[in-house]
Each structure stands twice: as structure tokens, then as C-alpha cells.
Amino acid sequence: MYKPSIELxxxxxxxxxxAYDITTLSTVPAQQQAIGRIIARKTGVVAGLELAVExxxxxxxxxxxxxxxxxxxVVQPDDVLARLSGPARSLLSxxxxxxxxxxxxxxxxxxxxxxxxxxxxxxARIIDTRKTTPGLRALEKEAVRLGGGQNHRxxxxxxxLIKDNHIKAAGGITAAIVAARRTxxxxxxxxxxxxxxxxxxxxxxxxxxxxxxxxxxxxTMRSAISLVRQQAPxxxxxxxxxxxxxxERLAAVAATGVxxxxxxxxxxxxxxxxxxLEFA
Numbered sequence: 001m002y003k004p005s006i007e008l009x010x011x012x013x014x015x016x017x018x019a020y021d022i023t024t025l026s027t028v029p030a031q032q033q034a035i036g037r038i039i040a041r042k043t044g045v046v047a048g049l050e051l052a053v054e055x056x057x058x059x060x061x062x063x064x065x066x067x068x069x070x071x072x073x074v075v076q077p078d079d080v081l082a083r084l085s086g087p088a089r090s091l092l093s094x095x096x097x098x099x100x101x102x103x104x105x106x107x108x109x110x111x112x113x114x115x116x117x118x119x120x121x122x123x124a125r126i127i128d129t130r131k132t133t134p135g136l137r138a139l140e141k142e143a144v145r146l147g148g149g150q151n152h153r154x155x156x157x158x159x160x161l162i163k164d165n166h167i168k169a170a171g172g173i174t175a176a177i178v179a180a181r182r183t184x185x186x187x188x189x190x191x192x193x194x195x196x197x198x199x200x201x202x203x204x205x206x207x208x209x210x211x212x213x214x215x216x217x218x219x220t221m222r223s224a225i226s227l228v229r230q231q232a233p234x235x236x237x238x239x240x241x242x243x244x245x246x247x248e249r250l251a252a253v254a255a256t257g258v259x260x261x262x263x264x265x266x267x268x269x270x271x272x273x274x275x276x277l278e279f280a
Contacts, residue, residue: 048105112147
């Protein structure tokens with residue numbers, strides 16, 4: 001489980017002006033104590049609850065939190081995720097940052113779970129991309145895992161993925177693969193983006209380990225996959241490019257026999273998960 005830094009939480013609280021919450025400071029007595037509940041308002045997968053809990057504690061160590069579910073749990077509307085107690089001012093001032101973390105990450109986990117369900121019974125696996133919120137990548141990729149998905153590269157350093165502009169700059173598919181094979185560590189797989197059957201054929205001939213079928217129709221994917229399975233059965237196949245999160249579309253892509261479906265929308269377009277804090 002990824003443990004976010006205290007610095008991240010502190011930056012978020014500072015951004016929100018939590019220590020100078022004029023509304024709370026002017027309306028809530030300093031000695032006022034409160035008891036509250038964090039409540040789910042829809043069905044989904046929880047992610048970021050530990051982060052939310054830590055946010056209350058970082059803002060005021062007098063805040064007490066009882067966590068009732070674990071990250072990765074499926075919850076229903078009106079389920080209570082955690083109980084809080086402590087100074088009312090502190091709970092109110094940290095509320096929005098804590099719920100922002102929780103809503104954002106639970107939204108990613110919930111959308112991922114939806115996509116994973118859509119391809120059940122196939123060989124395909126749902127994976128994320130690097131289209132993440134700057135500074136929050138580790139958290140968002142953890143949310144994908146909690147939703148049942150898997151992670152693609154964490155960063156540019158941990159995998160070779162040759163895309164269209166790399167191909168143009170290198171002088172073609174074969175030249176790009178040869179250069180990568182010469183330079184990259186031998187334990188790293190070399191993946192290359194292909195948009196046509198001809199490009200898939202060239203990638204296989206040049207010794208690619210993984211081919212990425214980019215923006216292909218389902219019919220073209222089937223032809224490409226048949227070619228790969230016949231000529232290079234050990235080569236892995238990824239489908240990508242405007243995959244979206246429509247269940248019918250994902251099921252059709254998975255049925256072609258791809259190994260992976262990468263979806264940028266898991267992290268760049270996940271709707272916020274509706275969660276609230278209510279005082280008793």
C-alpha cells in the first residue's frame with residue numbers, strides 16, 4: 001500500500017487555507033467538540049480512506065478517527081466509512097481536503113472496477129496510463145489497483161514504449177526497435193505503437209516484445225492479433241487509443257484476444273465519488 005507523504009497533505013491543507021478558515025473560526029467556539037461520520041452516497045469502490053483519515057490527524061492530532069471499511073471495499077449508498085471525533089473547528093477545516101482526496105481516488109477505483117467487470121471471462125487485463133494528475137500519480141495508480149486494474153509504466157524510466165513521434169525521429173519502426181534494443185537494459189521489454197497491419201508486420205520482423213494497437217477498429221485488431229499469434233505467439237498485445245469506458249466497447253475489444261487494454265480515462269476522466277461528512 002502506497003503511503004503518501006505528510007508533506008503532500010500539508011501542501012493540500014495550505015492550498016485550501018485550512019489554518020485560516022474564517023467561516024469556522026468566526027462561527028464555531030474554540031472549545032466545541034464534535035462527532036461526525038464519513039458517508040458514501042453511491043455504490044462504488046473505496047480508495048484513499050487512509051489518506052483522508054491521515055489528513056484530519058495531520059491538521060490536528062487531537063482528531064480521533066475510527067475506520068470502518070478498508071480501501072478496496074465495495075460500499076453502498078449511506079454506508080458509514082469512518083467515524084470522527086475531536087475539536088469541531090479542526091474537523092470542519094480539514095473536511096474538504098480529506099474528502100477531495102477520498103472522492104477523487106474512490107472515483108478512479110470505481111471506474112476501474114466498472115471496466116474490469118466489462119471484460120470478465122476474457123484474457124485481457126485493464127491497465128492505466130501516465131495520464132495522471134501531476135504529483136498524485138502514485139495515489140491514482142494505487143486507486144486503479146484497488147479497483148481491480150493493473151499499472152502500466154509508472155514513469156518514463158521503467159519501460160520502453162516507442163510511440164509515433166519516436167518512430168518519426170528515429171527514422172522508422174525498424175530503426176527505432178534496433179536502437180532501443182542496443183541501448184535499453186536486456187530485462188526491459190520493448191513495446192512499439194502500431195496503427196496499421198503493415199506496421200505490426202514490421203514490428204514483429206524487427207523483434208518487438210510488445211505491440212500496441214493504436215486507434216484500430218475492432219475488425220483491424222482481429223486481423224492484427226491473428227497475425228501476431230501466428231508469427232510470434234510470445235509477443236504481447238496491447239490495445240489503446242480512445243478506448244473510453246463504455247462496457248460494450250471494452251467487451252468487444254477484449255473479445256479480440258488482446259492481452260491488455262490501456263485506458264487513460266481511468267485517471268484523467270474519472271467522475272468524483274460522492275462522499276460526505278455529517279456531524280451527529
